[in-house]
Amino acid sequence: MTTVAPTTTQRLEVRGDADVVRVRQLVRGVAQEARLSLVVQTKLVTAASELARNTLVHGGGGHVTVELVTEGARTGVRAVFADDGPGIADLDLALTDGWTSGGGLGLGLSGSRRLVERFSIDSAPGAGTRVEIVTWSR
Amino acid sequence: MSDASTGALSQVLTRHADEVRTAWLDAAAAELHGRSSRGELDREQTEIFEALVGGLADGGTTLRDAAFDQLRGILADVSAARARLGYTPRETAMAVFALKEGLYALVSDASVRTDITSLLRLVDDLGLYTFEAFAEAREAIITEQSEQLLELSTPVVKIWDGVVAVPLVGTLDSARTQVVMEKLLNTLVETGSEHAIIDITGVPAVDTQVAQHLFKTVVAARLMGAQCTISGIRPQIAQTIVSLGIEFGDIRTRASLADALVDALESGGRSAAEVTG
Amino acid sequence: MSDAIPILKIGSTLLVSIQVDLQDTTALRLQEDLAERITTTGARGVIIDISGLEIVDSFIGRMLATVAAISQVLDARTVVVGMRPAVAITLVELGLSLGGARTALDVDRGLALLESDDTPSAGATLLDAAKRRAR
Numbered sequence: 001m002t003t004v005a006p007t008t009t010q011r012l013e014v015r016g017d018a019d020v021v022r023v024r025q026l027v028r029g030v031a032q033e034a035r036l037s038l039v040v041q042t043k044l045v046t047a048a049s050e051l052a053r054n055t056l057v058h059g060g061g062g063h064v065t066v067e068l069v070t071e072g073a074r075t076g077v078r079a080v081f082a083d084d085g086p087g088i089a090d091l092d093l094a095l096t097d098g099w100t101s102g103g104g105l106g107l108g109l110s111g112s113r114r115l116v117e118r119f120s121i122d123s124a125p126g127a128g129t130r131v132e133i134v135t136w137s138r
Numbered sequence: 139m140s141d142a143s144t145g146a147l148s149q150v151l152t153r154h155a156d157e158v159r160t161a162w163l164d165a166a167a168a169e170l171h172g173r174s175s176r177g178e179l180d181r182e183q184t185e186i187f188e189a190l191v192g193g194l195a196d197g198g199t200t201l202r203d204a205a206f207d208q209l210r211g212i213l214a215d216v217s218a219a220r221a222r223l224g225y226t227p228r229e230t231a232m233a234v235f236a237l238k239e240g241l242y243a244l245v246s247d248a249s250v251r252t253d254i255t256s257l258l259r260l261v262d263d264l265g266l267y268t269f270e271a272f273a274e275a276r277e278a279i280i281t282e283q284s285e286q287l288l289e290l291s292t293p294v295v296k297i298w299d300g301v302v303a304v305p306l307v308g309t310l311d312s313a314r315t316q317v318v319m320e321k322l323l324n325t326l327v328e329t330g331s332e333h334a335i336i337d338i339t340g341v342p343a344v345d346t347q348v349a350q351h352l353f354k355t356v357v358a359a360r361l362m363g364a365q366c367t368i369s370g371i372r373p374q375i376a377q378t379i380v381s382l383g384i385e386f387g388d389i390r391t392r393a394s395l396a397d398a399l400v401d402a403l404e405s406g407g408r409s410a411a412e413v414t415g
Numbered sequence: 416m417s418d419a420i421p422i423l424k425i426g427s428t429l430l431v432s433i434q435v436d437l438q439d440t441t442a443l444r445l446q447e448d449l450a451e452r453i454t455t456t457g458a459r460g461v462i463i464d465i466s467g468l469e470i471v472d473s474f475i476g477r478m479l480a481t482v483a484a485i486s487q488v489l490d491a492r493t494v495v496v497g498m499r500p501a502v503a504i505t506l507v508e509l510g511l512s513l514g515g516a517r518t519a520l521d522v523d524r525g526l527a528l529l530e531s532d533d534t535p536s537a538g539a540t541l542l543d544a545a546k547r548r549a550r
Contacts, residue, residue, distance in 0.1 A: 017439045042470065043508065046505050050472050072278075320504070357507045358504050358506075361503040362503045363496060363518040363520040364520060
């Protein structure tokens with residue numbers, strides 16, 4: 001069973017560039033608390049940076065919740081990125097490598113998925129987007 | 139168990155705390171004789187007892203209930219601590235099961251009119267939970283130890299100025315290859331070397347995952363400004379790589395570690411003749 | 416308003432050292448500043464030191480690749496130095512490349528790399544000699 005340490009649930013609003021940096025710092029902090037190895041930490045924070053940027057750029061702004069979780073003997077980090085933006089019409093397409101919306105180099109979703117252990121996304125046109133990622137210590 | 143009932147159970151335990159706890163302590167001390175002092179057991183039991191009573195008062199009926207969050211936490215901590223100290227599974231679980239001695243005392247006490255059958259079942263659950271937590275903690279320790287072993291058996295050596303090598307021997311699995319990758323790249327930075335050689339002469343076979351990890355290591359080294367060569371690829375492995383459809387074209391390979399070393403030295407602007415003199 | 420990252424000039428090479436967690440706007444500003452400085456100074460090389468970066472995500476990666484492309488158009492070469500192992504491993508997992516940017520372990524080696532670009536290679540000299548003999 002997964003339990004959440006009540007003291008380490010933190011929420012950040014993502015309204016601008018500087019917030020993406022704050023999200024990185026927050027996730028890094030919790031990752032260190034969870035004793036993730038440096039490489040695992042780096043992958044997680046990088047994924048968080050991508051997803052936070054998505055929330056800002058494609059979602060029109062939103063918020064991120066980060067928490068320390070435990071499952072038996074191991075600890076991990078769970079981060080949820082949510083926005084009330086336009087949503088993604090074709091999720092399967094968006095999760096394909098190299099898919100791009102409007103000139104950029106893609107939503108970075110497929111890349112982020114490879115960087116974390118658990119990745120789930122909820123999105124529909126007009127219903128906003130919610131992405132949840134979890135990574136555990138080894 | 140209904141809420142009213144858990145409240146009643148909580149009160150029964152509180153009213154007969156001394157009786158229950160003494161029987162519990164005696165049973166546990168007898169089992170763990172020499173392992174833990176009576177004082178230690180007493181302290182532990184105080185925590186567990188209070189969390190149990192509190193959880194019941196809060197309406198907890200099964201162990202999974204939120205009311206018992208604290209109790210589960212305490213049991214998990216106790217089990218993990220015992221696992222680290224090398225207690226046997228029985229010794230660890232007995233700390234909880236011994237509580238039943240205290241409860242049996244209540245059953246035979248005529249003055250107690252509350253039916254504590256559900257409480258007995260709950261304690262069984264507690265004991266099982268403790269055992270599970272112990273098993274998990276033991277697994278974690280074993281994983282930790284095998285990781286340390288992995289680290290020690292992956293030697294990255296500086297074989298020349300600016301050249302580091304990893305001679306791999308035995309079967310490669312995904313975990314080991316990742317450790318190799320990280321260690322190798324870190325050593326490049328630490329020694330300021332621009333060349334890395336991964337020698338797989340002693341590796342009988344590779345699968346897709348391992349081949350991909352090797353590939354990623356080479357690309358990562360390049361991103362860091364270093365060149366990574368794979369040497370000692372056996373014919374069988376070459377066939378596997380081709381049959382798996384892995385594009386190895388971009389990766390530098392050499393038949394032997396020695397060849398790879400010559401390569402590295404020559405690309406540094408020195409000719410092999412100059413160096414070997 | 417984010418602080419601009421300072422650009423140093425060493426001979427005909429521009430040197431940038433990124434020490435802080437980069438905001439997107441700062442990264443874009445750096446890209447523009449570099450393009451301008453290459454043009455005004457006629458620099459032949461650009462070294463971007465990312466040894467201080469704990470994270471390089473797709474935005475920063477693209478910025479680095481773009482700088483390399485821009486400098487190439489302006490007849491200059493870009494070298495990205497000091498990438499940390501964890502960052503390299505993550506970039507490979509993401510499948511990101513740095514485009515035309517070359518890489519080196521540190522600033523010294525980056526400078527050496529740029530220098531060797533300007534030195535005619537042995538092959539070129541031999542070819543010149545052969546051409547002369549043919550006339």
